[in-house]
Amino acid sequence: MNIKSFEDLVNEYGTAIYKYILSLVGHKELAEDLYQEVLLSAYLAYPSIKEPCKYKSWLYTIAVNKCRDYWRKENKSKQFWKEEVYSYSASFEPISIPEDELLHKFSAEQMAEKVMTLPEIYRYPIYLYYYQDLSLLEIAKKSNLPMSTVKTRMKRAKERLRPKMLSLA
Numbered sequence: 001m002n003i004k005s006f007e008d009l010v011n012e013y014g015t016a017i018y019k020y021i022l023s024l025v026g027h028k029e030l031a032e033d034l035y036q037e038v039l040l041s042a043y044l045a046y047p048s049i050k051e052p053c054k055y056k057s058w059l060y061t062i063a064v065n066k067c068r069d070y071w072r073k074e075n076k077s078k079q080f081w082k083e084e085v086y087s088y089s090a091s092f093e094p095i096s097i098p099e100d101e102l103l104h105k106f107s108a109e110q111m112a113e114k115v116m117t118l119p120e121i122y123r124y125p126i127y128l129y130y131y132q133d134l135s136l137l138e139i140a141k142k143s144n145l146p147m148s149t150v151k152t153r154m155k156r157a158k159e160r161l162r163p164k165m166l167s168l169a
Contacts, residue, residue: 006046009055010039017059024067034070038063073133114164115157122157125150 004012017038022031041062049058115126124143128134136154140147 004055006043009042009046009059013056013059014039017063020060021063021067024064025070030070034063034066037066041066114161117164118157118160122153122160125153126157126161129154 018031018035021034021038022028025031025034038059042059045062049055112131115123115130118126125139128139128142129136134142136147136150139145140150143150
């Protein structure tokens with residue numbers, strides 16, 4: 001069995017992993033940050049790897065996952081207004097003002113004020129999701145609610161926010 005030290009792995013595959021991350025994200029500083037995260041995750045998980053012959057693919061998988069995590073976090077704040085599921089009103093008529101326009105018209109303060117007018121059961125998950133960057137699963141665990149309840153409350157909160165935003169436009 002050919003077991004390498006972690007340092008040997010970094011020496012052998014480190015440059016290739018960094019170049020791969022750089023090709024995915026396109027920014028040197030971001031690639032360096034993500035590369036460090038990949039190395040940290042790999043180092044912590046290194047003792048548990050079962051198949052030493054798959055070190056290279058294992059490192060590439062960690063790299064891709066770190067890039068995906070970054071993109072997910074980056075797009076999370078924009079996601080609220082991009083969800084096509086909610087782009088139609090209850091009567092299935094298109095909303096006259098595109099949600100992107102609303103996003104540009106209102107400052108973060110105005111958005112926060114509108115969120116704070118929601119009932120507590122709707123405000124809490126919206127706050128945790130968009131302002132604390134928690135996932136739906138984390139919100140469900142934190143509030144001791146089933147995932148379906150959290151999703152329903154998020155949907156209803158968005159439905160209640162939409163008319164408030166439209167009335168200010």
